[in-house]
Amino acid sequence: MAASPHALSSRLLTGWAGGCVWYFERRTIQESPHKFMHLFRNANKRWITFQHFNFLKRMYVTQLNRSLNQQVKPKPEPLASPFLEKTSSGRAKPEIREMRPLSSPSVSLSRKPHERELMELESASIIEGSANVGKETKDDKQWKEMKLCVDDLPGILARLSKIKLTALVVSTTSAGFALAPGPFDWPCFLLTSVGTGLASCAANSINQFFEVPFDSNMNRTKNRPLVRGQISPLLAVSFATCCAVPGVALLTWGVNPLTGALGVFNIFLYTCCYTPLKRISIANTWVGAVVGAIPPVMGWTAATGSLDAGAFLLGGILYSWQFPHFNALSWGLREDYSRGGYCMMSVTHPALCRRVALRHCLALVALSAAAPVLDVTTWTFPVISLPINLYISYLGFRFYVDADRSSSRKLFFCSLWHLPLLLLLMLTCKRGCGTDGAAAS
Amino acid sequence: APAASGAEGRGGMASLRRGRRTFLPPLRRSFAGRGCQLAPDRGAKCRDAAPSRISRFCPPTTSCCDWIGPPDKYSNLRPVHFYIPENESPLEQKLRELRQDTQEWNQQFWANQNLTFSKEKEEFIHSTLKAKGLELRTESGQRATLNAEEMAAFYERFLSKNFQKHMCYNREWYKRNFAITFFMGKVALERIWNKLRPKQKKTCN
Numbered sequence: 057m058a059a060s061p062h063a064l065s066s067r068l069l070t071g072w073a074g075g076c077v078w079y080f081e082r083r084t085i086q087e088s089p090h091k092f093m094h095l096f097r098n099a100n101k102r103w104i105t106f107q108h109f110n111f112l113k114r115m116y117v118t119q120l121n122r123s124l125n126q127q128v129k130p131k132p133e134p135l136a137s138p139f140l141e142k143t144s145s146g147r148a149k150p151e152i153r154e155m156r157p158l159s160s161p162s163v164s165l166s167r168k169p170h171e172r173e174l175m176e177l178e179s180a181s182i183i184e185g186s187a188n189v190g191k192e193t194k195d196d197k198q199w200k201e202m203k204l205c206v207d208d209l210p211g212i213l214a215r216l217s218k219i220k221l222t223a224l225v226v227s228t229t230s231a232g233f234a235l236a237p238g239p240f241d242w243p244c245f246l247l248t249s250v251g252t253g254l255a256s257c258a259a260n261s262i263n264q265f266f267e268v269p270f271d272s273n274m275n276r277t278k279n280r281p282l283v284r285g286q287i288s289p290l291l292a293v294s295f296a297t298c299c300a301v302p303g304v305a306l307l308t309w310g311v312n313p314l315t316g317a318l319g320v321f322n323i324f325l326y327t328c329c330y331t332p333l334k335r336i337s338i339a340n341t342w343v344g345a346v347v348g349a350i351p352p353v354m355g356w357t358a359a360t361g362s363l364d365a366g367a368f369l370l371g372g373i374l375y376s377w378q379f380p381h382f383n384a385l386s387w388g389l390r391e392d393y394s395r396g397g398y399c400m401m402s403v404t405h406p407a408l409c410r411r412v413a414l415r416h417c418l419a420l421v422a423l424s425a426a427a428p429v430l431d432v433t434t435w436t437f438p439v440i441s442l443p444i445n446l447y448i449s450y451l452g453f454r455f456y457v458d459a460d461r462s463s464s465r466k467l468f469f470c471s472l473w474h475l476p477l478l479l480l481l482m483l484t485c486k487r488g489c490g491t492d493g494a495a496a497s
Numbered sequence: 498a499p500a501a502s503g504a505e506g507r508g509g510m511a512s513l514r515r516g517r518r519t520f521l522p523p524l525r526r527s528f529a530g531r532g533c534q535l536a537p538d539r540g541a542k543c544r545d546a547a548p549s550r551i552s553r554f555c556p557p558t559t560s561c562c563d564w565i566g567p568p569d570k571y572s573n574l575r576p577v578h579f580y581i582p583e584n585e586s587p588l589e590q591k592l593r594e595l596r597q598d599t600q601e602w603n604q605q606f607w608a609n610q611n612l613t614f615s616k617e618k619e620e621f622i623h624s625t626l627k628a629k630g631l632e633l634r635t636e637s638g639q640r641a642t643l644n645a646e647e648m649a650a651f652y653e654r655f656l657s658k659n660f661q662k663h664m665c666y667n668r669e670w671y672k673r674n675f676a677i678t679f680f681m682g683k684v685a686l687e688r689i690w691n692k693l694r695p696k697q698k699k700t701c702n
Contacts, residue, residue, distance in 0.1 A: 199554055202563040202577065265678075269603050269670065273573045273611070285565035285575060289674065290681035335667050390645070394652035395614045397663035403652050461645055 202285045212281045216264055216292060217257035217299070225256045225351050231479045232355025232370050235432060235486055241359070247310040248358035252351060254303025255319045261296035262327040265289055270335075273396050307354075315358045322350045338401045341382060341412075349375035366432040373423050373478070379416035380452050381471035383409045387455075387464035410456040413467065417452035420478075421445045427482065437485035441478055448474050554578055572607035576600065588687055592680040599673045606666055614655065621651040 229252045233245055264271065264282050268289075271277035281287045300323060308316025326347045333340035349371035356367035386393070386402040387409070393400045401409035424441045427433040451470050455463040556564045556578060564578040577600060579593050622643055626633055633641055 197567050199556070199564045199566045199578070201556075201560060202565050266671070266674070268674070269574060269607060272568065272575070273607060278568065278573065283575070285563075285577065288681060289678045290685065293678055332667070332671075335663055388645075390649060390652045394656045395611065397610075397656065397659060397666075399656070399660075403649075403656050406649060406653075459646070 200285070202288075204287065204291070208286065212286050213295060216261050216281050216287065216295065218260040218264075219257070222253050222256040222260065226253045228374060228479070229351040229355035229358075231483065232352030232367070233359045234355075234483055235352075235370060236356045236359035236364075236366065237431075237488060238359055244311060244358060247306055248315065248355060251303050251306035251311060251315070251319065252354060254299045254306065255323055256351075258296040258300035258303060259323045259326045261292050261299070262323075263331050265292045265296070266327070266331050270396055270398075274392055307358075311358045312361050314361065314363070315354050318350055318354045318357060322347055322354075325350075334398050334400075336399060338399050338404055338408075340399065341379070341401060344382070345375045345378035348378045365430045369423060369426060369430050369432055373420065374475075376416040376419040376423060377471065377475050377478075380413045380448060380455075380467055381475075383413040384455060384464045384467035384471065387459075388461050406459065410459055414449070414452040414456040417445075417449040421449060424478070427485075428487070431487050433482055433485040434487055437482060440485070441481050444474055444477055556580070569604065569608070571611055572604045573611070574600075574603055574607055576604070586684075586687060588680070589684050592677070592684050595673070595677055595680060599677060602673075603670075610659070617655060618648075618651060621648075 226249050230245070230249060233248055234240070264280055267277075268282050271280050272283050277283065282289065282292055304316055304319050304323075307319045325343060330340055330343045330347055333343055352370040352374055353363070353367045356370060357363060360367075383401065386400050390400075390403045392398075393403050401412070421442070424445055425438040427437050428435045448467070448470050451463070451467040455467045457463075554564070554566060556562075561580055561582065563580050566576045566578070568575050577596070579597060581593065582589070585593070622641075623633065625643055625647060626641055631641060
C-alpha cells in the first residue's frame with residue numbers, strides 16, 4: 057500500500073472533486089427550498105423526487121413515484137457539454153402534459169396533469185425550470201427595464217456560461233488528468249482546469265447567443281439571461297470572447313499546445329458544428345458525443361503531452377456514455393423537438409435511437425475491459441465495474457424493447473450515477489497507484 | 498401556409514412585410530387599439546416607437562432604456578419596447594429598426610409555428626380517435642388523448658413537413674442575430690467615441 061505522491065494526489069483530487077460537487081449540490085438545495093415549498097403547496101404536484109448526486113463519492117437516491125407527477129432537482133452531471141446542453145437548449149424537460157381544450161389554441165407553458173397521463177408513468181420535470189415557475193410567474197407578467205444591473209452580473213454570467221455544467225466538464229478533465237500516467241503536477245492541473253473551465257464558459261455562452269428564440273419556446277430554457285433580456289447579445293459575445301481568449305491562451309502556453317488546440321477545436325465543434333446541426337440533421341448527436349469526449353482527452357494530454365491510447369480510451373468511454381444518456385432523455389421530449397424544429401433521433405428515427413443507446417451501453421463494457429489492456433487501470437477495474445455496466449446495459453435493453461417513457465427515464469437516471477461511479481472506480485484502480493491489491497506497476 | 502412559407506423563404510425585410518400583412522392582422526387585432534395612458538408627449542413617442550402589438554405598454558416617462566415584457570402567449574417570445582433617445586444617431590436608428598423588424602419577424606414565425614402545431618395536433622388526435630372508433634371525450638367529460646407512442650407518428654410528420662421552413666428560418670435568424678450584434682458593437686463604439694470627443698458631439702437642448 058505504497059502511498060506514492062501520485063496516489064496521494066489522486067486521492068486528494070477525488071476528494072476535491074467530490075467536495076466541489078457536494079458544494080454545488082448544497083448551494084442548489086439552499087437556493088431552492090422556497091421553490092420546493094411552493095411546489096409542495098401546489099396541489100397539482102404531490103410528490104417530489106429528489107436526486108442527490110455526488111460526482112465521485114455518493115450515488116443518487118432516486119425515488120420514483122410511479123403514479124403521480126414527479127419532479128427532479130437539476131443534478132450536476134459529469135457529462136460533456138452537448139448533452140446537458142441539449143438538455144438545456146435543445147430540449148425541454150419532460151413535462152406534465154396538459155390537455156388543451158379545443159377552443160383555445162394557446163400553447164401555455166404551465167400545464168396541468170391529465171388523468172389519463174397520470175395513469176401512465178409520467179415523465180419527470182427537471183426542477184430548474186419548474187422550480188422557477190413560482191418565482192417567474194410573477195416576474196413574467198411584468199415589463200422590466202432592460203438595464204444591466206452590476207449586482208446581478210455575476211449571477212447572470214454564471215447562468216450564461218452554465219457554471220454548473222462547466223464545473224462538471226472540468227471534473228471530467230480532472231479525471232483525465234488524474235488517470236494519466238506520470239507524476240501529478242499540481243500547477244499544471246490547476247492551469248488545465250481553469251483553462252478548460254474558461255473554454256467551456258465561452259462555448260456555452262455562444263450557444264445561448266445562437267439559440268435565443270428556440271430557448272424561449274422550451275420550458276427549461278426559457279429563463280436564460282438572453283431570453284429574459286437581462287444581458288444584451290453584444291455583452292454575451294464579449295463575455296464569451298473574454299473567456300475563450302485567456303482560456304485557450306492558458307491551455308496553449310500554460311499547459312501545452314496540444315491541449316490548447318483541443319480546446320479551440322472543441323469550442324469550434326460545439327458552437328459552429330453541433331449547435332447549428334441540431335436543427336439540420338440527426339448527426340448532431342454524434343458530433344455532440346465527440347464534444348463530450350474531448351475534455352477528458354484534454355486532461356490526459358495536459359498531463360502527458362501526447363495523445364496516447366489511454367486518452368482515446370477515456371474519450372471513448374465518455375463518447376459511448378453520451379448515447380444512453382441523451383437518447384433516453386430525448387425520448388420524453390419529442391413533442392418539443394418537433395414543434396421547435398430540432399432534428400433528433402427520438403423524433404425521426406426512434407428505432408435507431410434505442411438501438412444506438414443499447415449498442416453504446418454494451419460498448420461501455422468492452423471499453424472497461426480494454427482499460428487494463430491499454431495499461432490505464434489494473435484488471436480489477438473491469439471486474440468491479442462489470443455490475444454497473446451490466447446494469448446500464450440491462451436498462452438499455454429494456455429501453456430498446458419497451459420503448460416507453462418509464463424505461464427511458466430509468467435509463468437516463470441510471471446514466472447520471474453510472475458515469476461518476478465508473479470514473480471513480482477507474483481512479484481507484486489506476487495502474488501504478490499500487491493500491492487496492494492491484495498488480496504492481 | 499404557402500404565403501407564409503414563401504415570405505419566410507424569400508427572407509429580406511420587404512418580402513416579410515408583405516407576408517406580415519397576411520398574418521399579422523389577426524394578431525394586430527388582438528393587440529392594437531389600446532392607446533397609451535401616460536403623458537401626451539410620451540404617448541406620442543410610444544406610438545411611434547412601439548409596434549402595434551405592444552402599444553398597450555408605455556414605460557414611465559423618466560425611463561431611458563428599453564423595456565422587455567412577459568412572453569407572448571402565442572410565440573413565447575418576449576417583446577421589447579424600444580426607447581428612442583432625442584439625439585438618436587442614424588446608426589442607432591438603424592439598429593433599433595433592425596431589432597424591431599427582427600422582433601416582428603420572429604413573432605410572426607413562432608406564433609404561426611406554435612398555432613399550426615396545436616391545430617395539426619388536434620386534427621391528428623381527432624382523426625386517430627375517429628379511426629379507432631373512439632369518442633372525443635371520455636366518460637368523465639375530459640378530452641381523450643393519445644399516448645406518446647401514438648403521437649410519435651405525428652411529431653415525426655410535423656418535423657419533416659416543416660424542415661424546409663426551419664432551414665430558411667435558421668439562415669435568416671443567424672444573419673439577423675449577427676447583424677444586430679454587429680450594429681450593437683458599432684453603436685457602442687460610436688458612443689464611446691462621442692464621449693471621448695465631447696466638442697464634436699452634437700448637443701441637444
